[in-house]
Amino acid sequence: MTALAVPVETEERTSERSDRIVDLVQRQGALAVLVVVVIIAAAAFPNFRGYDNAGTILIAAAPPALIALGMTFVIITGGIDLSVGSLYVLGGVVSAYASKWGFLPALLVPLALCGLVGVVNGVLIAYTRMAPFIVTLAALLGARGLMRALSNEGSTTYLVGDDGFRSFGTGSFLGIGYPVWLVAVVFVLGMVLLSRTRFGRSVYAVGGSEDAASLMGVAVRRTKVTVYVMSGLLAGLAGGINAAKLGSGVTVLGTGMELDAIAAVVIGGTLLTGGAGTIAGTIAGVLLLGVIQNMINQVGNVPSSYQQVISGAFLAVVVVAQTYLVKLRRRT
């Protein structure tokens, strides 16, 4: 093609630098706050500083991190998955149940079951155009019902029968629990998937503008189904890891877990409206909530209910700040 002399480019924004700064704050804000909070905690609580405590924080954060990872993908497509809390518990129960058949079943059965629920979620959302909110709300109830049905209305707690699986949950390497290593590997895979593959680009495109994405040839439905399946799988994996850690499939946990995950993702700078977000931000968000929890435990006699108050306040502050940053950006 012949080169055309007339330049078209007419810049909308004049102040590119301030734009970059706002962008940086939005992306790395959670990380910055995390650093500050960790410094404060380290100064205030001698016990916080130890290598062991870091391991404690990480192992506690492992299951929520997996759930938040799946949620990040879903939210970037502009959706939401409320079923992950229930799936997490369901995964734990079936993992403990299946552990009597060995290590692999304990890991794979929850993945299969929760992945299946993810398929149902994804298909309903992608093909019937029902709101993700309501479909996954129904899945929340359904999965909880299923979990209770499998555990005699929640009264039976299956113990993990496989020693290998149990030691996977409790053992550690270099002072860091095996589950944390597994989660780290999954996160690296997730990052590559989101930022360096065509699938990852289509996740952003679907969330950024579904109509445009479909006109540009993105397989919108397949992308949507995939992210809900991923979310289900990761919730199941989180449940399995938790079962291995605790040595049993506890039936009473997991209420509100989905909302914690959403909070972590949002704090990490992912836009709930879809189309933008990073996994690095989600890690920062998860760790931030974990560190706050840990700090409250350090104080000792503070009731755990304070943690909820602080998390809630934190969430409000972060999302309000985020909204103002976005507005600021539009104005410049």
Next chain:
Amino acid sequence: MPILEVTDVSKVFPGVRALDGVSFALQPGEVHALVGENGAGKSTLIKLLTGVYQPDGGELRYRDEPARFATPMDAQRAGISTIYQEVNLVPLMSVAHNLFLGREPRNAFGLVDERRMIREASEILVRYGVTTDVRRPLGTMALGAQQMVALARAVMVDAKVVIMDEPTSSLEPREVETLFGVIRDLHARGIGIVYVSHRLDELYQICDAVTILRDGKVVHTGKLAELERIKLVSLMLGRDMSAVRREGFTGFAGDHTGAADAPPVLRVTGLSSRHRLHDISFAVRPGEVVGLGGLLGAGRSETIKAIGGAYPVDAGEIEVGGRTLKNPTPVRAVQAGIAVQPEDRKAEGIVAGLSIRENIALAVLPRMARWGLVSDRRIDKIVDTYMTRLRIKASGPDQRVGDLSGGNQQKVLLARLLATQPRVLLLDEPTRGIDVGAKAEVQALIDELAADGLGVVLVSSDAEELVEGADRVVVLRDGAVVGELTGTNVTTEALLETIAAAAVSSEEPHDN
């Protein structure tokens, strides 16, 4: 041998035959204009060609074989690319990612090769005159540049046919030149182009052939050079050529006898909003229709919204009937007697899910109520009045507005504005997307309202409508007033000259 051809196709929607036995043939290397009024069937035809709709009857042939495109993607894979009126890309994603979405270059591990993608994107876009950092989000670029990215993307897929739906509606004159350069290049490479535009000048500048649609039928097809301009317009409008010459193109009666010495009902002084509006001043007297002219992005809609309190203002004064409107918000503006008809009827005008009654009464509910309780009797009275006066065609006041035709929706919106008993009416493209009959009615209504003593501000991209409807035209460019046409000077030629002159003299980069 045509590269893309439809023979005798029809498309029926519930209640309307959108296309009726239409035949259309595109030759390779031909730029074929597709023209017609809104509702004539252009969009439907394009959607049939690109796999959005399936024809109810007739045949589609592509590259000499019967073809069937189940989805837009099918058509695209076969080599038919479309550039839509609104840019259909993802604003939050980077320019490079938009350009390459789904075709990203990959490295040996199957991962996206970002560096190569960015390099190639820059190289490709330079040829379209876009020299920005391709890592920036697309949404931060000007609309014209976005359009060029869309065009580059469309051509990249090894297209045999490119369909352009009003590609210049958001472009600067300079950008139009670049676009035409690209089109000539495609033409030379034997690619067939379907070009949809309302701008006659452009058609005659770039197109070889023309097909004119009216009411879902083809009324003319042939070489464009052999078709006189006035003949084209009369074919489009379905009006007698001599009548078009005599009466003009619109339903406006002519000048209004607004009292030339009466104090203005609306006075705008030094209105500024950062980046968008710069020191805009004008005044409207009662009974006068003042047009706001200019190209898309000149700041016409922003000016109107700013006066209506719906657009942030940094400086300037708005006076209604001699009283200053302080800290304008929509609520205060309505109270002061300003009524705004927004450009985008569906997004900002009607509430589609509510009834005609609720839509008309929406702005005046407090007046229809006592102690917060609504009186349906009072509402019915004004709804009746306006439905009759504006000749709103509906099964009754309880019909959902979303189920009405475009013209009737617009009338419902106007009824809502009039119910507030405004002193100033700000109309942004009042006849866009409505059928010819309703268009004439709306135009006649504007005349009538001005005669009743309202001050009217009229924005229209249709030069004829603006010139024939307005007594004076204030011309904007880049958010500033660049000229004013008065008296016998209010002609299409003068308007276009003023816009064109401003375009040449303006050195500042446009910040659309």
Next chain:
Amino acid sequence: MTTEALVRRPTFDRAWLPKYGVYAAIVLLVLYNVAFTPNFLAWSNLRIQLVQVAPIVIVALGMALVIGTEGIDLSVGSVMALAAALIPLYLGYGVIAAILVSLVAGVVVGLINGVLVARVGLQPIVATLALFVGGRGLALVISHGQLKDVRNDDLIFLGSGDFLGLPMLVWIAALLVLVVAFVVRRTVFGRRLLAVGGNRAATELAGVPVKRVLIGVYVLCAVLASIAGLLAVARIQSSDASSVGLLIELSAITAVVVGGTPLTGGKVRVLGTVAGALLMQLVIATMIKHNLQPSTTEMAQAVIILVAVYAARERKSR
């Protein structure tokens, strides 16, 4: 463009299901129970069902209004907990004072939600998520995480007394249903609320104080939730911030959605919402009577929600 010229005819074939489906389902379920469930029509049974459904109805009314503006309020359960936690603290100043304080707590929470949604511009789900997380925590902090007995005759009357043969709870719920129905149909506020949900930008341009309407809706929702909270305390005669209103947001959203109010806003079905709550209550009761486990009930609930939303989902219009 072309489609603009079309007159879209309303389709009647599918519209009846979201509109009347919930009533049909109730009738069917009642008939089934009359035939197959022993003692279903016994007054003691009906009474229990009504008392159990009353708080859900009250919360669902507020939720319906919020959903009518295309919003959602996740914080209702936490508001109930807050109201419940405050009651024993202020009972010393008299029952009126205690009730007023818990209502004021509702107003405050509603104001926060409303300001976050209307002025800051947060998505409702995030805005109310903050108080969902923090609200119950605050309630637990206030009550030191302890269950407190509430022995006040006036409150006990509200919670378990009868008036003209019907429980007070049912009277209060019925009264609130009438009030909300009246607000939606007959007041300026109600009509504006529907317009905001239908098209916020258009309503704003029409000169309607949209932000005020939105804040009002969230306040109303939270106040209704706090009423439900204090009634819960009155009924069980104790205040337990950790359990009052737990997961009620799900029941309320379910009732609203099953009742045919679309999640896309612009429409509020008050009676449908009541019917939705009744239907879910009937489903649960029927299953319990027939010795089905709560787990089955939950799965059935999931299916009912999906069916209701599927039936009412947006027609593919564009």
